[in-house]
Amino acid sequence: MSIRSRAARFVAVLAVAAIAPSIAGAQAAPAPTPLKVGEMAPDFTVTVVTADGVAKKPFKLSEHKGETVVLAFFPKARTSGCTVQMESYRDKYAQTFQGGKKVTLVGVSIDSDTALVSWAKDAKFQFHFAADTDRKVGVAYGANAGTGYHKRTLYVIDPSGKISYVAAPFNQMAADAYTDLGAAISHAGGSH
Known part of the structure; x- marks a missing residue:
């Protein structure tokens, strides 16, 4: 494998590593945030x-x-x-x-x-x-x-x-x- 193709492969791996967290974050549901003491309880x-x-x-x-x-x-x-x-x-x-x-x-x-x-x-x-x-x-x-x-x-x-x-x-x-x-x-x- 030539130096040029190794460099291209390395750049591709870095690019995937850089965007993977944002893709995963976009798909994950937000963590629920509990209500706090002193707040009125939502009716249901x-x-x-x-x-x-x-x-x-x-x-x-x-x-x-x-x-x-x-x-x-x-x-x-x-x-x-x-x-x-x-x-x-x-x-x-x-x-x-x-x-x-x-x-x-x-x-x-x-x-x-x-x-x-x-x-x-x-x-x-x-x-x-x-x-x-x-x-x-x-x-x-x-x-x-x-x-x-x-x-x-x-x-x-x-x-x-x-x-x-x-x-x-x-x-x-x-x-x-x-x-x-x-x-x-x-x-x-x-x-x-």
Whole structure:
């Protein structure tokens, strides 16, 4: 191979290396940015389910003023990390979520309502799940860039509708994550 053809090949490799990051960046979805403490929580309406089936009335956040709402975005029903997280919520429901008195817990994923009902029934979950199949709630809350699964993000919304606590990401494997969540719920006004 001549020096000239080696030089041309070297220049071609450099050119590809120079444009590859911009091509990759153009194709990658932007990273979601979680909302911040003190911001008003964006209102939304979404289909919710429990172990008993699909709720007759959709969940509308603004209809829950006066109570503490916990939105727990998670990737996918029945996966190992999500099962650990939701089973921890179930097992700590009476203490952490005050048995649902003035505290509403909603697990939010892109799963279908039928998949969430089945999981809730099998695992005896006593809280709501939201079927955010179009990802609109996840996008509004910075848990999803509009493609793929929701990132494990948690919000506590106080009775006035403001975000009072954010865990992004929520570490479902750490015991102190649940302790911190319980304290945030109490601080938000859930223990009146």
